[in-house]
Amino acid sequence: MTQPATPEFLATLEAALPPVTLRARREGELEDPRGRHHGQAATVARPGTVEEVATILRLCNAAGVGVVPLGGGTGLVLGQVAYEGPAPVVLSLERMTRIRGVYPEENVIVAEAGAILASVQEAAVEADRLFPLSLGAEGSCRLGGNLSTNAGGLNVLRYGNARELCLGIEAVLPDGQIFHGLKRLRKDNTGYDLRNLLIGAEGTLGVITAAAMRLYPRPEQEAAAVLAVPSPAAALQLLNLAQGIAGEGISAFELISGVGLDFLAEKMPDLRQPFDVPPEWSVLIDLGVSGGADPAEMLAHLFEHAFEAGLVTDGVIAQSETQRQDFWAMRESIPEGNKRVGSISSHDISIPLSRIAEFIPDGVARLAELGDVRVNAFGHLGDGNLHYNVFPAKGRDRSDYENIRAEVKRVVHDLVAAYDGSFSAEHGVGRLKAEDLERYGDPAKLSAMRAIKAALDPKGIMNPGAVLRG
Amino acid sequence: MTQPATPEFLATLEAALPPVTLRARREGELEDPRGRHHGQAATVARPGTVEEVATILRLCNAAGVGVVPLGGGTGLVLGQVAYEGPAPVVLSLERMTRIRGVYPEENVIVAEAGAILASVQEAAVEADRLFPLSLGAEGSCRLGGNLSTNAGGLNVLRYGNARELCLGIEAVLPDGQIFHGLKRLRKDNTGYDLRNLLIGAEGTLGVITAAAMRLYPRPEQEAAAVLAVPSPAAALQLLNLAQGIAGEGISAFELISGVGLDFLAEKMPDLRQPFDVPPEWSVLIDLGVSGGADPAEMLAHLFEHAFEAGLVTDGVIAQSETQRQDFWAMRESIPEGNKRVGSISSHDISIPLSRIAEFIPDGVARLAELGDVRVNAFGHLGDGNLHYNVFPAKGRDRSDYENIRAEVKRVVHDLVAAYDGSFSAEHGVGRLKAEDLERYGDPAKLSAMRAIKAALDPKGIMNPGAVLRG
Numbered sequence: 009m010t011q012p013a014t015p016e017f018l019a020t021l022e023a024a025l026p027p028v029t030l031r032a033r034r035e036g037e038l039e040d041p042r043g044r045h046h047g048q049a050a051t052v053a054r055p056g057t058v059e060e061v062a063t064i065l066r067l068c069n070a071a072g073v074g075v076v077p078l079g080g081g082t083g084l085v086l087g088q089v090a091y092e093g094p095a096p097v098v099l100s101l102e103r104m105t106r107i108r109g110v111y112p113e114e115n116v117i118v119a120e121a122g123a124i125l126a127s128v129q130e131a132a133v134e135a136d137r138l139f140p141l142s143l144g145a146e147g148s149c150r151l152g153g154n155l156s157t158n159a160g161g162l163n164v165l166r167y168g169n170a171r172e173l174c175l176g177i178e179a180v181l182p183d184g185q186i187f188h189g190l191k192r193l194r195k196d197n198t199g200y201d202l203r204n205l206l207i208g209a210e211g212t213l214g215v216i217t218a219a220a221m222r223l224y225p226r227p228e229q230e231a232a233a234v235l236a237v238p239s240p241a242a243a244l245q246l247l248n249l250a251q252g253i254a255g256e257g258i259s260a261f262e263l264i265s266g267v268g269l270d271f272l273a274e275k276m277p278d279l280r281q282p283f284d285v286p287p288e289w290s291v292l293i294d295l296g297v298s299g300g301a302d303p304a305e306m307l308a309h310l311f312e313h314a315f316e317a318g319l320v321t322d323g324v325i326a327q328s329e330t331q332r333q334d335f336w337a338m339r340e341s342i343p344e345g346n347k348r349v350g351s352i353s354s355h356d357i358s359i360p361l362s363r364i365a366e367f368i369p370d371g372v373a374r375l376a377e378l379g380d381v382r383v384n385a386f387g388h389l390g391d392g393n394l395h396y397n398v399f400p401a402k403g404r405d406r407s408d409y410e411n412i413r414a415e416v417k418r419v420v421h422d423l424v425a426a427y428d429g430s431f432s433a434e435h436g437v438g439r440l441k442a443e444d445l446e447r448y449g450d451p452a453k454l455s456a457m458r459a460i461k462a463a464l465d466p467k468g469i470m471n472p473g474a475v476l477r478g
Numbered sequence: 479m480t481q482p483a484t485p486e487f488l489a490t491l492e493a494a495l496p497p498v499t500l501r502a503r504r505e506g507e508l509e510d511p512r513g514r515h516h517g518q519a520a521t522v523a524r525p526g527t528v529e530e531v532a533t534i535l536r537l538c539n540a541a542g543v544g545v546v547p548l549g550g551g552t553g554l555v556l557g558q559v560a561y562e563g564p565a566p567v568v569l570s571l572e573r574m575t576r577i578r579g580v581y582p583e584e585n586v587i588v589a590e591a592g593a594i595l596a597s598v599q600e601a602a603v604e605a606d607r608l609f610p611l612s613l614g615a616e617g618s619c620r621l622g623g624n625l626s627t628n629a630g631g632l633n634v635l636r637y638g639n640a641r642e643l644c645l646g647i648e649a650v651l652p653d654g655q656i657f658h659g660l661k662r663l664r665k666d667n668t669g670y671d672l673r674n675l676l677i678g679a680e681g682t683l684g685v686i687t688a689a690a691m692r693l694y695p696r697p698e699q700e701a702a703a704v705l706a707v708p709s710p711a712a713a714l715q716l717l718n719l720a721q722g723i724a725g726e727g728i729s730a731f732e733l734i735s736g737v738g739l740d741f742l743a744e745k746m747p748d749l750r751q752p753f754d755v756p757p758e759w760s761v762l763i764d765l766g767v768s769g770g771a772d773p774a775e776m777l778a779h780l781f782e783h784a785f786e787a788g789l790v791t792d793g794v795i796a797q798s799e800t801q802r803q804d805f806w807a808m809r810e811s812i813p814e815g816n817k818r819v820g821s822i823s824s825h826d827i828s829i830p831l832s833r834i835a836e837f838i839p840d841g842v843a844r845l846a847e848l849g850d851v852r853v854n855a856f857g858h859l860g861d862g863n864l865h866y867n868v869f870p871a872k873g874r875d876r877s878d879y880e881n882i883r884a885e886v887k888r889v890v891h892d893l894v895a896a897y898d899g900s901f902s903a904e905h906g907v908g909r910l911k912a913e914d915l916e917r918y919g920d921p922a923k924l925s926a927m928r929a930i931k932a933a934l935d936p937k938g939i940m941n942p943g944a945v946l947r948g
Binding site for chain 1: 581583584585586627628630634635638639641642651655656657658659661662663664665666667668669670671672674675677678679683695697714718721722723724725726727767768769771776828829830831832858861862863898899900901902903904905906907911914915918919920921922923924925926927929930932933934945946
């Protein structure tokens with residue numbers, strides 16, 4: 009258990025840091041997106057350098073005061089929402105936003121943890137490179153949070169998640185030691201992989217302060233299509249066919265459910281949709297290629313073959329960059345449509361690719377036993393990652409389902425476990441899924457995690473209550 | 479310090495395992511490739527199942543007896559050669575060689591840690607897929623060793639190293655707990671990354687017993703060229719140009735030094751070389767593409783542009799698969815040529831890509847101050863990874879240089895550190911480079927490594943003396 013931040017402690021902290029560093033918690037900050045919990049903050053510390061981060065951690069560690077690292081605050085699993093225990097010091101990276109260096113000839117960018125994801129993308133574009141990490145919150149989430157949660161998003165199929173894009177990190181360990189691991193190397197086999205241990209640890213083992221990330225050449229030509237498919241199984245066969253035609257040129261392959269399109273038609277009627285009647289299943293496929301190839305032609309070729317094989321029933325290939333952006337606007341509006349309808353329970357799951365088509369209807373059938381619900385299953389099919397969200401029947405409200413909410417979640421996660429899947433594909437564990445981790449996590453892994461946590465953070469100051477409960 | 483394996487202990491071990499499990503150490507096994515050290519073994523245990531591995535570790539842990547995991551025994555840094563302290567139990571994976579499953583529709587293969595790398599590649603080909611990990615020792619090294627050392631090899635540029643190819647592992651922790659982490663998922667953010675902690679830990683934190691590895695579609699067309707370049711800097715510009723033409727189709731981009739070709743001409747005169755007079759620098763570039771593209775045409779196009787730009791001075795594009803294989807035979811014979819000449823000191827280093835061209839002659843100049851030596855700098859240029867090996871002047875022998883050997887190594891590794899590089903890009907630390915790790919490793923990282931080691935292996939039984947010294 010951590011200690012309260014006493015007035016004396018806060019005075020010591022303030023005295024040890026430049027005057028601008030501490031601020032009060034802002035209205036609306038550190039809130040649960042579901043509105044159930046409120047994050048606490050004894051103070052919000054905004055260090056400007058890695059040395060100041062080290063000072064904060066050293067003082068907090070000495071006093072046993074909890075520290076909750078804060079990036080953009082867009083996380084969905086309460087990793088930044090410390091609603092229990094003594095109010096911690098919230099360590100916001102908001103002032104550490106520098107791009108420290110861009111190395112186009114190495115395909116590397118070095119940025120501080122507080123850099124907004126979109127600004128890292130922009131710095132890459134200015135050097136005629138692509139930083140491929142891309143997700144809905146990219147205008148406000150920060151690189152350090154992306155790494156601490158091992159963010160995924162839209163381009164994982166081709167470029168990997170945050171972990172796979174990271175070559176090196178600078179970080180502060182719970183006792184205030186600075187790990188200078190900001191290597192720009194593709195290969196470095198010198199000891200335990202501390203970088204990957206901190207990535208995805210959700211701020212419970214230290215604070216990532218900067219990172220060296222991979223860049224890629226920008227594809228010369230891009231093209232997108234929305235193709236209606238008879239089933240998720242057909243969508244997977246379509247992916248295989250597409251890989252044969254476009255190889256590694258497939259940047260994204262997203263499954264879209266008719267349920268989600270119905271939500272958009274109902275709640276956001278001005279949004280342009282590619283089909284007059286939303287198909288039960290469709291996929292958004294995005295290609296980016298270089299070397300003189302024509303991705304629109306590849307898509308036409310794919311459509312033709314897939315249509316003959318019965319894998320697609322209809323389709324629209326974007327005729328302009330504007331239309332391609334419309335497709336993406338539709339895809340990226342699905343979470344907002346979901347929000348306006350109001351889910352009973354949402355799940356960020358992954359399933360082995362060969363079983364995902366079977367899983368989708370299996371889940372629907374089991375949920376039907378609990379009540380009259382609608383399932384919007386959508387997302388990064390190419391990665392085996394679905395957002396499998398459960399909604400009220402048409403005309404009913406989520407409040408009608410309060411009594412079965414826990415059971416809905418349990419049924420989905422039990423089924424995910426039975427399919428050898430994951431109950432958190434890309435969002436992380438945070439505080440929301442700490443109990444799921446205890447239930448579904450491998451016991452040896454949990455025991456190793458607890459031993460590592462105790463070894464690196466013996467006082468348990470780092471993000472207390474997140475990932476591993478006390 | 480670990481305990482000796484007493485006759486009583488060995489009797490207990492034998493009784494707890496099936497009769498065939500224990501064997502004596504074989505002649506020539508566990509030897510230092512440099513001939514300086516001899517690995518010890520109180521017994522060689524050959525478990526057939528993960529449960530038997532768990533039994534061995536549980537008993538050794540209880541008795542404080544050291545355990546040295548053994549794959550193919552091809553490691554170059556003495557990770558498997560325990561030449562000091564009490565003779566350990568050598569735990570050989572030689573009987574755990576099963577391919578547990580191939581999932582072509584998921585692009586995944588699940589294999590046991592004792593599977594020979596080449597047999598994993600073959601199982602992939604049988605399913606019309608590519609398992610891209612490829613290195614000189616592939617006919618005898620084993621998958622578990624590849625993972626424990628995070629092996630690199632020839633295709634890292636395109637497909638990543640062993641770490642990046644691995645989706646999940648099954649492993650036994652030092653206390654005998656079995657970690658069931660054999661997930662076939664591309665995305666799984668549920669707690670600390672125990673998989674990546676064990677990968678590259680060189681058997682000091684547990685024993686990897688099986689792994690789920692990524693497969694890829696097999697490129698439909700392959701082509702290769704050897705191009706003479708005026709300098710390593712030109713080679714890097716050539717790589718950039720090639721990436722513009724062939725995108726992600728570049729499977730390998732290997733730098734070859736004229737010094738290495740001279741060695742081959744002298745020691746292996748029957749080996750076919752592409753040029754009559756070995757150029758001072760050349761690169762072997764290998765393309766693999768699909769979707770109807772013609773890689774030989776791409777290479778011709780590359781040659782034309784690069785020649786105009788002064789980046790290549792001569793070149794041979796393979797006219798047949800046989801000629802392509804000849805190019806690779808030449809590349810893969812370089813280590814054998816080196817061995818026959820006899821190096822003073824060999825270094826497996828990586829340097830940030832933008833500084834590697836500067837590093838190569840800088841190192842040569844500094845080494846010239848120590849004595850009359852030749853440097854064969856070759857390898858995976860696209861990854862920033864060079865084998866930077868130092869040889870006697872023509873007509874002299876390595877024994878003439880015994881007095882400067884330590885200094886040669888020190889000069890190279892100091893310079894690598896000054897260039898923000900790594901003293902072990904792909905071979906690992908083992909026992910050979912444990913002192914380098916202490917000297918060049920980040921202090922915070924070393925302190926975290928020691929804490930993790932003590933937490934997971936409090937008695938220090940796993941591969942004692944490797945990576946972290948006592």
